[in-house]
Amino acid sequence: EPEVTQTPSHQVTQMGQEVILRCVPISNHLYFYWYRQILGQKVEFLVSFYNNEISEKSEIFDDQFSVERPDGSNFTLKIRSTKLEDSAMYFCASSWDSDTQYFGPGTRLTVL
Amino acid sequence: QQQVKQSPQSLIVQKGGISIINCAYENTAFDYFPWYQQFPGKGPALLIAIRPDVSEKKEGRFTISFNKSAKQFSLHIMDSQPGDSATYFCAAIGTGTASKLTFGTGTRLQVTL
Numbered sequence: 255e256p257e258v259t260q261t262p263s264h265q266v267t268q269m270g271q272e273v274i275l276r277c278v279p280i281s282n283h284l285y286f287y288w289y290r291q292i293l294g295q296k297v298e299f300l301v302s303f304y305n306n307e308i309s310e311k312s313e314i315f316d317d318q319f320s321v322e323r324p325d326g327s328n329f330t331l332k333i334r335s336t337k338l339e340d341s342a343m344y345f346c347a348s349s350w351d352s353d354t355q356y357f358g359p360g361t362r363l364t365v366l
Numbered sequence: 367q368q369q370v371k372q373s374p375q376s377l378i379v380q381k382g383g384i385s386i387i388n389c390a391y392e393n394t395a396f397d398y399f400p401w402y403q404q405f406p407g408k409g410p411a412l413l414i415a416i417r418p419d420v421s422e423k424k425e426g427r428f429t430i431s432f433n434k435s436a437k438q439f440s441l442h443i444m445d446s447q448p449g450d451s452a453t454y455f456c457a458a459i460g461t462g463t464a465s466k467l468t469f470g471t472g473t474r475l476q477v478t479l
Contacts, residue, residue, distance in 0.1 A: 258409075287466070297402075297410060297455060299466040310466055345409050352465055353398045357409035 256280040258358035260346050266364045267336055275331045275361045277346030286329045287347040287355060288321065290314070297345065303329065304352075336365045368393055370458050372470030379477050385443040387473045389456035392437065396458035400467070401430065401441050404453045413454075414441070446477045 259278045267273050279286050288300040301321055302309040308321065320332045329348075333340055341364050347355040371390045379385045389399075398417055402410035416423045416430040416439065423430045429442040443450055456470040 289467070296471045297467070297469045299468070302466055312466070347467075353459055354400070354412065354415065355467060356412060357402075359409045360407075 258346055258348055258356055260344075260358040260361050262361060263359065264362045264364070266366065269338055269365055270335050273333050273336055273363065275333075275344050275346075275363070277329045277331075277348075277358055278327055279329055279346065279348030280350075280356060281327070283348035283350050283356075285309075285349040285352045285355075286321075286323065287349070288331045289345045289347060289357075290342040291345065291360075292342045300331070300344075333363075336363075338365050341365045368468055370456060370468050370470040372456050372473060374473060375471070376474040377476070379443075379446045379475065381446065381448060381477055381479050383446050383477075385441075385446045385450065385475055385477070387441045387454055387456070387475070388438065389440065389470050390436075390438045391458050393458070393460065393468075394437070395460040396468075397461055398459045399430070399432065399439050400457050400459070401428075402455045402457060402469075404455065404472075410455060443475075446475075448477045448479060451475055451477050 261276045286303040291297045301311040301315045318334045322330050343360040345360045346358045349355045400415035401413045403413045404410045414425050414428045418434045427444045432439045453472045453474050457467045459465045
């Protein structure tokens with residue numbers, strides 16, 4: 255069964271450093287998303303991406319964040335200058351119809 | 367108005383019992399309501415979903431009941447099993463290109479032997 259994959263599974267970084275989180279969505283899906291989940295809290299929307307551009311972004315997704323689909327398979331989230339409060343699980347999701355979203359296993363980001 | 371309220375926060379059910387988790391929403395633009403199951407350290411997994419044109423949807427031991435007028439929906443897990451122990455999130459999504467999921471706060475379910 256096709257699934258969303260994410261790398262790395264755990265990323266540890268120093269405050270102020272740049273990180274890139276990588277995702278391989280399910281092939282033939284058209285809609286791509288990043289969500290995050292702070293430990294013990296609910297899943298929060300960050301950004302959606304369709305037709306090679308951002309469709310919607312939350313207030314969390316400020317100028318420090320960017321997304322890219324550099325080729326036909328990868329979807330990346332970049333945080334330019336990480337802050338302590340960026341520590342969270344980051345989930346990539348993809349969808350064929352924009353409703354039925356399938357999530358990856360997540361990347362745990364720890365900012366020290 | 368964008369919130370989805372979920373209760374209870376935690377739930378303990380005996381094996382074989384019925385687990386019931388409730389959600390409520392305000393935004394009438396929501397038109398798709400999925401439930402996700404999440405095990406520790408894993409991503410949310412789509413469990414079952416419903417649209418507001420039906421009042422109930424059943425898949426195996428999992429049933430969603432939907433009350434459009436009350437803007438409420440619930441997940442029923444029949445014959446609950448220890449393997450069902452996980453955190454369950456209701457969510458809602460509205461129409462639009464690449465629409466975002468709005469999640470509830472989650473219910474931690476523990477099924478005891």
